[in-house]
Amino acid sequence: MSVRVAVLGAAGYTGGEVLRLLLAHPAVEVVQATSGQFAGKRLDFPHPHLRGMGTLRYTPHDALESCDVLVSCLPQGELLQRWQKVSLLAERVVDLSADFRLDAAGHARWYGKHPRPDGVPAFVYGLPEWMGEALTNARHVAIPGCMAHAGLLALLPLLHSGLARPDVLVVDAKTGSSGGGSTPDRSSHHPERANALRCYKPVGHRHTGELEGVVEHVTGQKPTIHFSATAVPGVRGILATVHAFAARPVEEAEVVRAIATRYREKPFVRLLRPSASLSPFPEPGPLLGTNHCDLAVDVDAERGRIVVNAAIDNLVKGAAGTAVHALNLMLGRPETEGLGFRGLHPL
Amino acid sequence: MSVRVAVLGAAGYTGGEVLRLLLAHPAVEVVQATSGQFAGKRLDFPHPHLRGMGTLRYTPHDALESCDVLVSCLPQGELLQRWQKVSLLAERVVDLSADFRLDAAGHARWYGKHPRPDGVPAFVYGLPEWMGEALTNARHVAIPGCMAHAGLLALLPLLHSGLARPDVLVVDAKTGSSGGGSTPDRSSHHPERANALRCYKPVGHRHTGELEGVVEHVTGQKPTIHFSATAVPGVRGILATVHAFAARPVEEAEVVRAIATRYREKPFVRLLRPSASLSPFPEPGPLLGTNHCDLAVDVDAERGRIVVNAAIDNLVKGAAGTAVHALNLMLGRPETEGLGFRGLHPL
Amino acid sequence: MSVRVAVLGAAGYTGGEVLRLLLAHPAVEVVQATSGQFAGKRLDFPHPHLRGMGTLRYTPHDALESCDVLVSCLPQGELLQRWQKVSLLAERVVDLSADFRLDAAGHARWYGKHPRPDGVPAFVYGLPEWMGEALTNARHVAIPGCMAHAGLLALLPLLHSGLARPDVLVVDAKTGSSGGGSTPDRSSHHPERANALRCYKPVGHRHTGELEGVVEHVTGQKPTIHFSATAVPGVRGILATVHAFAARPVEEAEVVRAIATRYREKPFVRLLRPSASLSPFPEPGPLLGTNHCDLAVDVDAERGRIVVNAAIDNLVKGAAGTAVHALNLMLGRPETEGLGFRGLHPL
Amino acid sequence: MSVRVAVLGAAGYTGGEVLRLLLAHPAVEVVQATSGQFAGKRLDFPHPHLRGMGTLRYTPHDALESCDVLVSCLPQGELLQRWQKVSLLAERVVDLSADFRLDAAGHARWYGKHPRPDGVPAFVYGLPEWMGEALTNARHVAIPGCMAHAGLLALLPLLHSGLARPDVLVVDAKTGSSGGGSTPDRSSHHPERANALRCYKPVGHRHTGELEGVVEHVTGQKPTIHFSATAVPGVRGILATVHAFAARPVEEAEVVRAIATRYREKPFVRLLRPSASLSPFPEPGPLLGTNHCDLAVDVDAERGRIVVNAAIDNLVKGAAGTAVHALNLMLGRPETEGLGFRGLHPL
Incomplete structure (x- = not known):
């Protein structure tokens, strides 16, 4: 029997991808999808890629009824506001916003004057490759921020293995425009954004807190992470370039081994071998629509630098795909269920 | 038991898409894939989106062995050259080049001094929405040219219904770069192509012959088709704008009805209704990777013009998807088998 | 002594280009620039390309003072509303909106319920290659719509020479996003617009009226023009493809001669010869920032079709450059003064 | 009287930009331009933006005659090969390749087995903002590599002022496709490159040697520079993000002051103030075609990181513009002569 899932805030870009994946998921029935703006319209009204996928219509957020699992794609802050009411409606909650990613102190530090109130349960951080066991038993899951997600998949094996120093880690993330959501403003106006190549958040990005917090949680080391975000042309895709520094002299092969070992059993993370492809670099293009993360490692032994590049589709591996x-x-289902799409090339 | 399929010339862009679709097709086993350049390499070597889809390796074209169905993605002229040998190896052949689309006279007229030799069987023109019955019984199928395909899906219902005059039909097709194939040259060099907006074939395009021939074959009317092809920025996708002229005074609703009726039972052709979507225009974006064609109709009753726009993914509906x-x-399988992907948005 | 020019509505995209050209114009002094939104800010506040070009600041529209020439970049309808007051402030007015392009009847037909009131003077239509003499003596000039402009430069020599039939003319225009102005909305939101290839106005576009009116005015023939507008990826640039039909059997050379003769003395219109360049097709790329229009002619003698492609930068030749x-x-200055920039390649 | 300049290897992209600037330069006469491939063709044959700029034709490289100044745009290695002959033909030489950027040891280290032979004069490194005096008296100038150039304009004031530690400097450069030149290959094939977001040289890039060498030459400090290069969509433009670490606790204002002071008199370097513009971030868009470099500074005082972003047009400030x-x-001319173009927006 299908699991009954409701999607809250389903008319935005992550909502559209959550719907695409869940409407085709063999173990799930989408019983409700909410939208403030499009209540009464069919699901495909704002999502042209959902044409023909059924006749369900959006209901207002407040008409949400009880279900087995609630997936929330509401903008930052909104699920927190509705928490008391919404949490009664579903046994399990998966949230794609930043509302439950940090502990209360971290939340207050990075998300300002509306800290997480008391009585809100601890959410498990939804990074499957590193929190697998905890997720299996979780009732509440907070999906990672998209750039943090790519950065963590590159950072964690370096720190976990002790190969990289935790005190100087530079994460230079490049991102397409869809991470900014579906609401127009001047910086997303096509003539302003089409050829943008701008480091819009050189310091002070909120994902810094998420990165440092999760690294500490997973590895027990308190790192210093220097994060910058750069807008590049293109709609989908993130490339996170991690510049790390070797804790002791290392060869490239040793770093490759450490990362390969760590992700050997993980179906969605791939360490690219340069000789195996005409396209040897991690890049989002062939990953769009998929739940994969491609990684590559390069070492400058002379200068002691380790570079790990991680590419993902920000809306899938960086959001909706990880939610699924x-x-x-x-739910104890096969990890890859409903996530079998393998990408397009060229695109 | 699976049908054993070989793909000839599988390292180019249409070959990559044929492989993507067939490797996941429940009724098919890909038993061989050939490449002149990459013989000995794994299928994903030139196709990053095929990573993880098995361990088959390319063989040289000449190592082709017998199979149930041969799908050829060889460049124009090459299957014709190999026909005597190749045709013995498979009961059924699906060709994606122009080698067998036209009759011998048409071929000589548009493809020059190497006309189709005698003894080559007539191929069925692989336009499923209009040749369905003939395809069911076909042994040899020629897949339409990508721009001709989009144009025909727009033109044929107008002419079949008698609503449009056959003597003045303008087909203004806009296309991304992937239709030009995977071999680099100056016009496809990124700095030259990235922002191209150039009508590279205003008159004399070979698809003119294909369009006129198929229209005559299907409708019995000898049309005059004015075809132009324009390169636009972007990798995948075709938009064909058909400017037709009403044979008698018509209202938009009548034309809509004629087209809707014609394609009602066709799973891959959709006539868009403007009120049903925030994205009411046919455009390739949400169709990329899918086998769909989106259509829309507009009528200028005052001036007697009927405009039909048709959008497709040139590599799928315009090539590999139609082959499948x-x-x-x-093979008597369900029409949509292996073609279930429904697209991404935004992209 | 410099001519004192004020720019009304200078904070949008055409305003920015008008400022770029006039601030560097040797015979002009920009004495005032108005903006509702940015009054008090320096000219370069919304226009990063004007950094370092002086310290002038925007004033509110209502603070406009008298000047020699007023150039208005206000949105459609706004100059008409302010006409009584504004027309007293300047001897000469150049308007870039549609407010004064059509006669009163045409305006009422295409721009709806606010027709041009009585007492508004007739503006000269600012198409320099065809209205040169009238412009020399004009006090009021209406700059053509950008797509109409490209279309007319292609259409007029065909009709003027009698080579094309006036009763079936198809103008299929492709345009970048900047023609839509600087105000964000959903259709210009980058994720929605970046890979757009959509015929957003297949019939009923207002430039139809402008095209038909000007052709009749210039040639004395009443034409039927079938206009469609398609959004293509890219920010700047228009390619207008004119599909015309020969009034009698013609050779390509004859059409080339007619067009070449017509524009021989015109510094901004160039008829491309295919053998003279690796880039033989008119395309906006190398024209961006310039006031040039590139044309090419192709004839399908067998089917009697004449295709003329015209490429321009919509913000320069299609707006600000033509205003200058x-x-x-x-002002009796050299035609090319202040318009010497010759473009970039690749871009 | 004009200075007589010859351009060697003028048919590529930097050659085209050198020609664009020099053909319009009031103090220069272009007397010769060479091309292996296009000898006999007019200058605009491969350069559509040079249409109408005179009738000069390419001569073969070997037909080069004596002139006042030779500007070489030959690919890396070729001027070195021709040095003995070519150096006799011109009093002054400006080279845009890497042949003379490094000293002999550096050249052997980074450019392999063909080190600079004996008898080759020391070239002055053509970084005008830092080598001004030396350039005034130079006979031979080596123009910086485009990514090194952007990196150095960001790095040097930080190190010169002592604000940043020289031992850990990360330069993460993002670049468009035109830096790769005009010769097609698979990685520049449009379908492969259009949406590329790939760190194609994470370690070991040759500009590392150039960066370290010049920093040591200018500041006397031996730095460790960690350089990575990432291909992003787009044709022109570089954004270099420098992640530096404060040598002692610093406030942002202090770093801003140090950089602003350093470049106050430099006409082509601008330090952006966030409050002065709707486009507060350095980005190549509005700089395309210009010789400007835009900089911005951000400091994370808590973590001790200083970020400087530098944006340039790789073909102008990063090549042809700096040559001019x-x-x-x-030549003792005004610094900005022939370099007055101020850019376009939006683009």
Whole structure:
């Protein structure tokens, strides 16, 4: 029997991808999808890629009824506001916003004057490759921020293995425009954004807190992470370039081994071998629509630098796909169920 | 038991898409894939989106062995050259080049001094929405040219219904760069192509012959088709704008009805209704990777013009997807088998 | 002594280009620039390309003072509303909106319920290659719509020479996003617009009226023009493809001669010869920032079709550059003064 | 009287930009331009933006005659090969390749087995903002590599002022496709490159040697520079993000002051103030075609990181424009002569 899932805030870009994946998921029935703006319209009204996928219509957020699992794609702050009411409606909640990613102190530090109130349960951080066990038993999951997600998949094996120093880690993330959501403003106006190549958040990005917090949680080391975000042309895709420094003299092969070992059993993370492809670099293009993360390692032994590049589709591996991945783990389903699409090339 | 399919010339862009679709097709086993350049390499070597889809390796073209169905993605002229040898190896052949689209006279007229030799069987033109019955019984199928395909899906219902005059039909097709194939040259060099907006074939395009021939074959009317092809920025996708002229005074609703009726039972052709979507215009974006064609109709009753726009992914509906569609029909499988991907948005 | 020019509505995209050209124009002094939104800010506040070009600041529209020439970049309808007051402030007015392009009847037909009131003077239509003499003596000039402009430069020599039939003319225009102005909305939101290839106005576009009216005015023939507008990826640039039909059997050379003769003395219109360049097709790329229009002619003698492609930068030749061109003519300055930039490649 | 300049290897992209600038330069006469491939063709044959700029034709490289100044745009290695002959033909030489940027040891280290032979004079490194005096008296100038150039304009004031530690400097450069030149290959094939977001040289890039060498030469400090190069969509433009670490606790204002002071008198380097513009971030868009470099500074005082972003047009400030700038200095002309174009927006 299908699991009954409701999607809250389903008319935006991550909502559209959550719907695409769940409407085709063999173990799930989408019973409700909410939208403030499009209540009464069919699901495909704002999502042209959902044409022909059924006749369900949006209901207002407040008309949400009880279900087995609630997936929330509401903008930052909104689920927190509705928490008391919404949390009664579903046994399990998967949230794609930043509302439950940090502990209360971290939340207050990075998300300002509305800290997480008391009585809100601790959410498990939904990074399946590193929190697998915890996710299996989770009732509440917070999906990672998209750039943090790519950065963590590159950073964690370096720190976990002790190969990289935790005190100087530079994460230079490049991102397409869809991470900014579906609401127009001047910086997303096509003539302003089409050829943008701008480091819009050189310091002070909120994902810094998420990165440092999760690294500490997973590795027990308190790192210093220097994060910058750069807008590049293109709609989908993130490339996170991690510049790390070797804790002791290392060869490239040793770093490759450490990362390969760590992700050997993980179906969605791939360490690219340069000789195996005409396209040897991690890049989002062939990953769009998929739940994969491609990684590559390069070492400058002379200068002691380790570079790990991580590419993902920000809306899938960086959002909706990981929500489904977490759902699969929570429900005891096969990890890859509903996530079988393998990408297009060229695109 | 699976149908054993070989793909000839599988390292180019249409070959990559044929492989993507067939490797995941439940009724098919890909038994061989050939490449002159990459013989000995794994299938994903030139196709990053095929990573993880098995361990098959390319063989040279000449190592082709017998199979149930041969799908050829060889460049124009090459299958014709190999025909005597190749045709013995497979009961059924699906060709994606122009080698067998036209009759011998048409071929000589548009493809020059190497006309189709005698003894070559007549291929069925692989336009499933209009040749369905013939395809069901076909042994040899020629997949339409990508721009001709989009144009025909727009033109044929107008002419079949008698609503449009056959003597003045303008087809203004806009296309991305992937239709030009995977071999670099100056016009496809990124700095020259990235922002191209150039009508590179205003008159004399070979698809003119294909369009006129198929229209005559299907409708019995000898049309005059004015075809132009324009390169636009972007990798995948075709938009064909058909400017037709009403044979008698018509209202938009009547034309809509004629087209809607014609394609009602066709799973891959959709006539868009403007009120049903925030994205009411046919455009390739949300169709990329899918086998769909989106259509829309507009009528200027005052001036007697009927405009039909048709959008497709040139590599799928315009090539590999239709090859699989034709294969399904030839093999008596469900039409949509292996073609279930529904697209991404935004992209 | 410099001519004192004020720019009304200078904070949008055409305003920015008008400022770029006039601030560097040797015979002009920009004495005032108005903006509702940015009053008090320096000119370069919304226009990063004007950094370092002086310290002038925007004033509110209502603070406009008297000047020699007023160039208005206000949105459609706004100059008409302010006409009584504004027309007293300047001897000469150049308007870039549609407010004064059509006669009163045409305006009422295409721009709806606010027709041009009585007492508004007739503006000269600012198409320098065809209205040169009239512009020299003009006090009021209406700059053509950008797509109409490209279309007319292609259409007029065909009709003027009698080579094309006036009763079936198809103008299929492709345009970048900047023609839509600087105000964000959903259709210009980058994720929605970046890979757009959509015929957003297949019939009923207002430039139809402008095209038909000007052709009749210039040639004395009443034409039927079938206009469609398609959004293509890219920010700047228009390619207008004119599909015309020969009034009698013609050779390509004859059409080339007619067009070449017509534009021989015109510094901004160039008829491309295919053998003279690796880039033989008119395309906006190398024209961006310039006031040039590139044309090419192709004839399908068998089917009697004449295709003329015209490429321009919509913000320069299609707006600001022509305003300066008209200004030069009105003021008796050299035609090309201030318009010497020759473009970039690749871009 | 004009200075007589010859351009060697003028048919590529930097050659085209050198020609664009020099053909319009008031103090220069272009007397010769060479091309292996296009000898006999007019200058605009491969350069559509040079249409109408005179009737000069390419001569073969070997037909080069004596002139006042030779500007070489030959690919890396070729001027070195021709040095004995070519150096006799011109009093002054400006080279845009890497042949003379490094000293002999550096050249052997980074450019392999063909080190600079004996008898080759020391070239002055053509970084006008830092080598101004030396350039004024130079006979031979080596123009910086485009990514090194952007990196150095960001790095040098930080190190010169002692604000940043020299031992850990990360330079993460993002670049468009035109830096790769005009010769097609698979990685520049449009379908492969259009949406590329790939760190194609994470370690070991040759500009590392150039960066370290010049920093040591200018500041006397031996730095460790960690350089990575990432291909992003787009044709022109570089954004270099420098992640530096404060040598002692610093406030942002202090770093801003140090950089602003350093470049106060430099006409082509601008330190952006966030409050002065709707486009507060350095980005190549509005700089395309210009010789400007835009900089911005951000400091994370808590973590001790200083980020400087530098944006340039790789073909102008990163190549042809700096060649003209150096020429102006060598010839005692005004620094900005022939470099007055101020850019376009939006683009």
